[in-house]
Amino acid sequence: MSRAILYxxxxxxxxxxxxxxxxxxxxxxxxxKVAAEEQLSAHKLTVIQTHGDHFxxxxxxxxxxxxxxxxxxxxxMKKTALGPVVYDESRCIGCRYCMLACPFQVPSYEWSxxxxxxxxxxxxxxxxxxxxLPACVEACPTGATLCGERDDLIAEAERRVxxxxxxxxxxxxxxxxxxxxxxxxxxxxxxxxxLQRPLPPQPLSVLTxxxxxxxxxxxxxxxxxxxxxxxxxxxRSEVAAAEALEEEP
Amino acid sequence: xxxxxxWLPRTLWQWIFWLLILGGLYAAxxxxxxxxxxxxxxxxxxxxxxxxxxxxxxxxGLAAGGFTLATIVHVFDVKRYRPILRATILTAFLGYGxxxxxxxxxxxxxxxxxxxxxxxxxxxxxxxxxxxxxLYTTVLFLEFIPAVFERLGWVRPLGWMRSFSVPIVIxxxxxxxxxxxxxxxxxxxxxxxxxxLWYTPLLPFFFFLSAICVGFAMMLFESWHSSRAFGKQLxxxxxxxxxxxxxxxxxxxxxxxxxxxxxxxxxxxxxEPRTETYLFALEAALLLVPMVLLFLRSIRLxxxxxxxxxxxxxxxxxxxxxxxxxxxxxxxxxxxxxxxxTEVMVTLAIIALGFAIFRFAAQxxxxxxxxxxxxxxxxxxxxxxxx
Numbered sequence: 063m064s065r066a067i068l069y070x071x072x073x074x075x076x077x078x079x080x081x082x083x084x085x086x087x088x089x090x091x092x093x094x095k096v097a098a099e100e101q102l103s104a105h106k107l108t109v110i111q112t113h114g115d116h117f118x119x120x121x122x123x124x125x126x127x128x129x130x131x132x133x134x135x136x137x138x139m140k141k142t143a144l145g146p147v148v149y150d151e152s153r154c155i156g157c158r159y160c161m162l163a164c165p166f167q168v169p170s171y172e173w174s175x176x177x178x179x180x181x182x183x184x185x186x187x188x189x190x191x192x193x194x195l196p197a198c199v200e201a202c203p204t205g206a207t208l209c210g211e212r213d214d215l216i217a218e219a220e221r222r223v224x225x226x227x228x229x230x231x232x233x234x235x236x237x238x239x240x241x242x243x244x245x246x247x248x249x250x251x252x253x254x255x256x257l258q259r260p261l262p263p264q265p266l267s268v269l270t271x272x273x274x275x276x277x278x279x280x281x282x283x284x285x286x287x288x289x290x291x292x293x294x295x296x297x298r299s300e301v302a303a304a305e306a307l308e309e310e311p
Numbered sequence: 312x313x314x315x316x317x318w319l320p321r322t323l324w325q326w327i328f329w330l331l332i333l334g335g336l337y338a339a340x341x342x343x344x345x346x347x348x349x350x351x352x353x354x355x356x357x358x359x360x361x362x363x364x365x366x367x368x369x370x371x372g373l374a375a376g377g378f379t380l381a382t383i384v385h386v387f388d389v390k391r392y393r394p395i396l397r398a399t400i401l402t403a404f405l406g407y408g409x410x411x412x413x414x415x416x417x418x419x420x421x422x423x424x425x426x427x428x429x430x431x432x433x434x435x436x437x438x439x440x441x442x443x444x445x446l447y448t449t450v451l452f453l454e455f456i457p458a459v460f461e462r463l464g465w466v467r468p469l470g471w472m473r474s475f476s477v478p479i480v481i482x483x484x485x486x487x488x489x490x491x492x493x494x495x496x497x498x499x500x501x502x503x504x505x506x507x508l509w510y511t512p513l514l515p516f517f518f519f520l521s522a523i524c525v526g527f528a529m530m531l532f533e534s535w536h537s538s539r540a541f542g543k544q545l546x547x548x549x550x551x552x553x554x555x556x557x558x559x560x561x562x563x564x565x566x567x568x569x570x571x572x573x574x575x576x577x578x579x580x581x582x583e584p585r586t587e588t589y590l591f592a593l594e595a596a597l598l599l600v601p602m603v604l605l606f607l608r609s610i611r612l613x614x615x616x617x618x619x620x621x622x623x624x625x626x627x628x629x630x631x632x633x634x635x636x637x638x639x640x641x642x643x644x645x646x647x648x649x650x651x652x653t654e655v656m657v658t659l660a661i662i663a664l665g666f667a668i669f670r671f672a673a674q675x676x677x678x679x680x681x682x683x684x685x686x687x688x689x690x691x692x693x694x695x696x697x698x
């Protein structure tokens with residue numbers, strides 16, 4: 063069992079209280095100017111985007127098998143048992159492979175800092191450990207953002223979609239890239255809402271693991287093959303040298 | 312006054328060199344003082360630019376001559392390639408040194424560059440690349456150090472090194488195979504972002520094979536330049552045979568590349584009038600033209616034409632790596648990336664540094680000499696090893 067967040071775009075009124083609560087939780091400045099920015103960045107880790115009549119919420123998706131966790135060379139990204147994907151700043155070397163690889167384009171970088179960090183939502187891991195709700199969930203006045211066990215939230219989302227099938231397009235986050243801990247029920251197709259390309263149902267890390275799993279084979283076969291060729295060529299020149307000696311009178 | 316004039320650079324190339332180094336130093340200052348944001352045009356949407364695309368991906372590839380030639384000479388025992396082994400190993404060692412230098416500019420926290428060695432994540436391609444590059448740079452150092460021992464006349468360590476040379480070479484070949492291909496594997500994780508002309512499950516294989524191709528091209532390139540600078544030239548039959556091997560390798564590469572495009576059904580995309588198509592055409596032409604030319608005997612028997620073909624292959628290779636890392640990633644990221652002057656300056660300064668160190672080493676170390684046989688415990692004196 064792990065924690066997840068369910069966002070219901072039909073209940074969202076775009077009040078941006080979640081944005082403000084998130085900024086406060088991270089100690090980031092929040093004013094009208096920041097509120098008007100509709101992109102994730104190092105100083106805005108939860109974003110409400112306006113798409114005509116619809117709202118969409120952007121933050122880390124907390125994938126069940128996160129791409130960032132798989133690609134990080136130093137293990138700075140971790141999927142916790144509780145659900146959140148957390149970042150250990152003390153390990154990070156700043157290669158930014160997590161940013162390149164994330165299929166949701168979530169991690170941001172402190173580009174202007176001399177000692178930059180990767181920034182992303184951690185689903186208020188510390189607060190949740192202490193039994194509190196994530197700041198954005200606590201701040202939401204309409205219940206558009208809920209936090210709970212992932213299985214319960216999926217059941218709740220499916221119930222909503224089944225009861226009001228004319229109102230909802232469907233549920234997003236159960237399957238995409240191996241499943242996410244952020245679940246969405248929306249009135250329009252989710253991919254259309256956030257311009258997300260359709261993702262395969264399996265985690266993206268299987269694509270690189272397929273290659274990495276071969277490393278021991280390449281080492282063993284390579285060593286045997288090259289060693290064998292070397293032995294044969296050396297033996298051949300030894301024999302040739304010995305024959306040349308014999309032929310001399 | 313005239314005393315100070317003596318310090319000024321004397322030739323045009325020296326002027327260019329020092330201007331590039333000065334520019335590089337200023338760019339380095341900008342990088343340190345203003346961070347990645349001030350020194351690059353990178354963004355959250357486009358986190359890898361010229362320093363990864365050129366300095367790292369091309370730098371590692373252009374140094375692939377080292378392991379290719381070490382295999383030919385040490386494992387397959389093809390003796391006639393021996394005269395260029397030293398120079399090629401030196402280039403590779405320099406190449407990897409400069410790649411690591413460039414990486415220090417690119418990493419957000421360069422002083423933690425050693426972290427992957429102690430903080431493991433074996434599921435990460437980057438982790439594997441980091442380990443392979445660290446180990447292989449050590450291997451190249453061990454392969455090159457005998458030249459220094461010879462210059463110093465240290466017989467005993469020379470003997471030790473010789474007895475270990477084959478296992479070291481084999482380790483180097485395996486490490487190179489792994490990380491040359493893994494630089495391609497880095498992009499396997501972005502099927503939704505990399506443009507289909509470049510995204511293929513065969514990326515690791517293509518990176519590996521094209522690295523071997525450019526390894527041969529670099530050997531021809533170096534041979535030409537060392538003949539111009541030091542009057543030490545390889546015999547033409549040897550160069551011609553390298554040209555022929557390069558032609559065969561290129562045709563295998565291009566054949567599989569186009570078969571892959573066909574099987575993935577992306578050939579029709581070549582009809583779309585967009586930047587990706589044009590730059591793909593450029594990449595393909597830069598490899599196809601020298602391939603055809605190198606199959607012609609008249610081309611292979613002229614050192615200048617061989618050099619011209621090698622240059623085309625090198626440009627084709629660089630275009631491919633930049634296409635994967637920049638051109639192919641732009642559409643998927645939704646932003647347009649043009650490197651900032653500081654990014655270009657650092658890159659140019661690093662290339663200049665590479666040329667200068669190679670020249671210095673070629674003048675002071677016996678890299679164009681045959682390996683010295685150890686006769687009765689003393690190395691045979693080296694003629695003209697110094698200036």
